Amino acid sequence: MERIVANAFASPSVVMIGNFDGVHLGHQALIQHAKTIASGHGWRIIALTFDPHPAMVLRSVPPEHFLITPTDVKLYWLEQFGVEFVKILPFDRQLAAVPALPFLAHEVKAALNAHAVVVGFNFTFGAQGAGRAETLIEWGRLNGTIVDVVEPVEGDHSAQVVSSSAIRQDIQAGQIGTANERLGHPFVVMGPVQHGDGRGRTIGVPTLNVGVPSCQIMPPYGVYAGFLRGTDGSRYAAVANWGVRPTFGQSLPVLEIHVLDKILDDWYGHRVSFDFIEHVRAEQKFDGVDALIRQIQKDIEKARQLLT
Structure with a gap:
């Protein structure tokens, strides 16, 4: 994928406009419609999106723990679903003040x-x-531009319309399976492997500590089954703990990932992803290390079952 940095795009294009936070089933429907139009004319597909999210500017939503897909994750999923180019418009109050028709004329x-x-x-x-x-449809008629307005998409097991706000609620409630259903792909955290205190290795459960972007929404503290993915395409079944490790008196949350049935090489500094698949249990404080180790072994077995 290529981010568009030039002021003009030479080839005729099909432009999808939106925040695309989550790149969920509704967004994927837009992509499919754009592909259908593009393939019939030999045009290119462009996603026009915004950074920061307009809600952070217009509704003063705090920038912490809000986005389902920070920019790098959003670009990853857009590419996976076949988007060729992306233009990211810096969103501020000056852009927000541009009237609808001049916005279409200049930016689109x-x-x-x-x-x-x-x-x-x-x-x-x-x-x-x-x-x-309706504004867009009339503008398209006057300018000879095709306009396709995509109808709402419902989840497979829910009558609720798929939306970023509904998915945020799912994630905050720890309903990872439901969130993933509406996303049409796993909820993903992408970040660098960081040095930890090495405690996991000393108790026989080595972990990778992954830096979580402060802007990304996260589920409740707890243990989750999922898959660790490297930039080289490698993929490993894993169990992760997201939380403050109360048994050891931590105060800052950490995402610790233990890969099942595989000893990894030194991945410090590497950028990895963790796909959240299922919630295993809530985070809890144990009486001592031995009790914690026994529970971790149970968590590993449950995660293995969930991921099979």
Whole structure:
């Protein structure tokens, strides 16, 4: 994937506009519609998105623990689902004040050579959110631009419309399976392997400490089954503890990952991902190290069963 940094895009394009936080099933529906249009005309696909998230600017949402997919994770999933190019617009109050039609004329038509635009059913844009799907459809008619407004998508086992806000609620409640269903892919944390205190190795359960971006939403403290992925494409079944390790009196949360049935080489400094698949149990304080070790062995067995 390529981030667009030039002011103009030469090839005719199909532009999808949105925050794409989560790159969930609804966003994937937009991508599929864009692919259908693009393949029929030989055009390129572009995702036009924003950083920071507009809610952080317009609604003063705190930047900590909000995003489902920080920028690097968002770009990863967009690429996985077939998006060729991404343009990230810096979002501030100056951009927010641009009226809807000038925004379309400059940022979409002129800058990206849009011959088609794809948005979600609840898409709003321009100053004070005055631009709606109807605005876009009329603009497309007058400018000879195809406009496709994608209808809402529901989860497989829920009548609730798939949305980033619903997925955030799932993650905060520890409902990882439900969140993953609505995402259409695992909830992922991506970060560098950092040096820890080495305590896991001393008790026979070596772990990798992965740095969690402060902007990313996280589930409740606890133990989770999932998969560790390296940048080389390697993938290992694993169990992770996200929390403050109360048995040892920690105060800052840490994501510790233990790979099942595999001893890894030195991965310090490497960038890795952890796919959260299922919640195993809540974090708890134990009377001592021996009790903790016994519980960890139970966690490992349960994680192995969940991931089989």
